[in-house]
Amino acid sequence: MNKNENGTDRRDFLQSGLLGTAAAGLAITSTSHVTAQTVPDAAEPEVTNEVDVLVVGGGSAGHVAAIQAGRAGAKTLIVERNSQLGGTTTTGGVAFPGLFDAWGKQVIAGIGWELVKESVELDGGQLPNFARVPQRHWENQVHVNQFLYAILAEEKCAQAGVEIAYYEFPQAVTKTDDGWQVDCVGFGTKRRVRCKQIIDCTGGAEVVGMLGFPRLREEERQPGSYLFMLGGERAIGRKQLHRLYVHGADSTNSRTATEANMTGRKSVLARVRKEKKRLMHLQPETGFRESYRIQGETLISVNDYTSGRVFDDAISYAFYPVDLHTKTGVRPKPLKPGKVPTIPLSALIPKGSRNIIVAGRCVSSDRLANSGLRVQASCMGMGQAAGVAATLAAKSGTTPLEVPLTEIHALLREHGQIVPGKA
Numbered sequence: 001m002n003k004n005e006n007g008t009d010r011r012d013f014l015q016s017g018l019l020g021t022a023a024a025g026l027a028i029t030s031t032s033h034v035t036a037q038t039v040p041d042a043a044e045p046e047v048t049n050e051v052d053v054l055v056v057g058g059g060s061a062g063h064v065a066a067i068q069a070g071r072a073g074a075k076t077l078i079v080e081r082n083s084q085l086g087g088t089t090t091t092g093g094v095a096f097p098g099l100f101d102a103w104g105k106q107v108i109a110g111i112g113w114e115l116v117k118e119s120v121e122l123d124g125g126q127l128p129n130f131a132r133v134p135q136r137h138w139e140n141q142v143h144v145n146q147f148l149y150a151i152l153a154e155e156k157c158a159q160a161g162v163e164i165a166y167y168e169f170p171q172a173v174t175k176t177d178d179g180w181q182v183d184c185v186g187f188g189t190k191r192r193v194r195c196k197q198i199i200d201c202t203g204g205a206e207v208v209g210m211l212g213f214p215r216l217r218e219e220e221r222q223p224g225s226y227l228f229m230l231g232g233e234r235a236i237g238r239k240q241l242h243r244l245y246v247h248g249a250d251s252t253n254s255r256t257a258t259e260a261n262m263t264g265r266k267s268v269l270a271r272v273r274k275e276k277k278r279l280m281h282l283q284p285e286t287g288f289r290e291s292y293r294i295q296g297e298t299l300i301s302v303n304d305y306t307s308g309r310v311f312d313d314a315i316s317y318a319f320y321p322v323d324l325h326t327k328t329g330v331r332p333k334p335l336k337p338g339k340v341p342t343i344p345l346s347a348l349i350p351k352g353s354r355n356i357i358v359a360g361r362c363v364s365s366d367r368l369a370n371s372g373l374r375v376q377a378s379c380m381g382m383g384q385a386a387g388v389a390a391t392l393a394a395k396s397g398t399t400p401l402e403v404p405l406t407e408i409h410a411l412l413r414e415h416g417q418i419v420p421g422k423a
């Protein structure tokens with residue numbers, strides 16, 4: 001029987017029509033109502049923003065960076081080409097952020113952890129016990145409800161005064177006397193942004209690429225994965241979804257991403273037909289593990305990573321096995337007991353640049369170091385640090401690398417982050 005969106009079938013609908021408006025009214029009450037605020041100048045296709053900090057990309061790193069910048073008093077705009085915040089955590093469906101702990105204690109906290117904790121609590125889920133060192137690293141990843149997480153991230157942006165522009169992306173970036181002019185486009189919207197600092201959180205450092213700063217990319221990249229659920233129970237926030245490796249998945253541009261998505265979905269359809277199970281869940285796009293990394297002022301090597309080097313300009317911790325996915329799968333290499341890698345501020349700065357900083361999986365690192373650094377808790381830690389550095393730079397009219405490290409550390413601590421080193 002065909003059900004309509006109110007859960008009634010066609011015969012019920014016809015009967016309610018025959019019974020008159022009172023009965024029809026009953027069917028409609030199952031829809032609740034809210035009214036969107038009127039957007040000022042909605043009919044105007046061109047808008048302008050003057051902000052301190054522009055964050056491009058609202059994924060694992062980006063929304064944290066924006067919330068941090070807003071909370072620290074920067075006028076902040078976040079431009080995200082999709083329809084919600086969270087990136088790979090939400091739109092990609094990799095809703096099991098990790099790792100916030102190492103060797104029995106928490107090493108990454110701050111805004112990312114606040115969001116994860118609140119979404120688990122609101123969802124009635126369970127947080128891992130960080131005092132216990134798990135047998136396998138993934139036991140301490142946190143299952144979050146991707147839908148709740150995205151909404152909470154939006155709420156926290158609003159509370160921090162961060163403006164959000166969905167469905168938009170930069171088309172041109174030019175240098176100005178005190179920062180940048182970034183021309184963005186979305187459907188029905190052309191947005192000119194004048195900002196002092198850019199935080200590039202696009203995953204593949206797309207703004208850095210537009211500006212012509214060098215980026216690193218492997219000939220063959222790790223596969224992406226398309227997440228879905230075939231048959232069984234759709235246990236969002238409790239259980240991981242099924243994963244399908246999409247080899248060759250490439251988030252470089254709309255054409256390569258389209259190809260990855262269609263390849264993933266076609267294969268899911270084939271499995272539905274073959275296994276004769278119901279498709280219970282399908283993410284809207286592929287999760288991309290790897291594309292471009294920046295060539296930064298410092299490049300984190302796998303030796304830096306596995307030895308737990310504490311960089312002089314460390315701004316956050318990271319923790320995860322070296323985790324390189326290949327055509328034959330993945331064999332994570334756990335870190336040796338007691339080792340906790342750190343991320344230096346200078347690995348977030350494109351070499352030779354001013355007034356731009358990155359955060360997320362595009363951090364300057366060799367491929368093996370990146371396979372561990374790219375996980376969500378680490379990206380959130382980088383995002384918060386980038387938010388602090390960009391805000392302080394905008395306030396003092398300098399560039400993130402020239403902000404005194406003591407000031408960055410102090411503000412990070414004030415906002416609940418755990419900071420390596422003593423600066």
Ligand SMILES: Cc1cc2nc3c(=O)[nH]c(=O)nc-3n(C[C@H](O)[C@H](O)[C@H](O)COP(=O)(O)OP(=O)(O)OC[C@H]3O[C@@H](n4cnc5c(N)ncnc54)[C@H](O)[C@@H]3O)c2cc1C
Binds near residue numbers: 092099376377
């Ligand atoms: C299949 C898979 C499994 C993984 N497993 C784990 C795991 O178990 N635990 C874990 O912690 N991590 C895991 N990871 C790694 C982790 O999820 C990602 O590396 C991390 O989320 C990347 O964060 P990011 O902020 O750099 O990028 P993303 O979260 O991808 O965010 C980038 C955002 O930028 C937006 N964007 C891109 N370009 C533009 C543009 N030009 N203009 C505007 N917006 C733009 C995108 O729409 C997106 O929202 C996994 C990754 C994948 C793909």
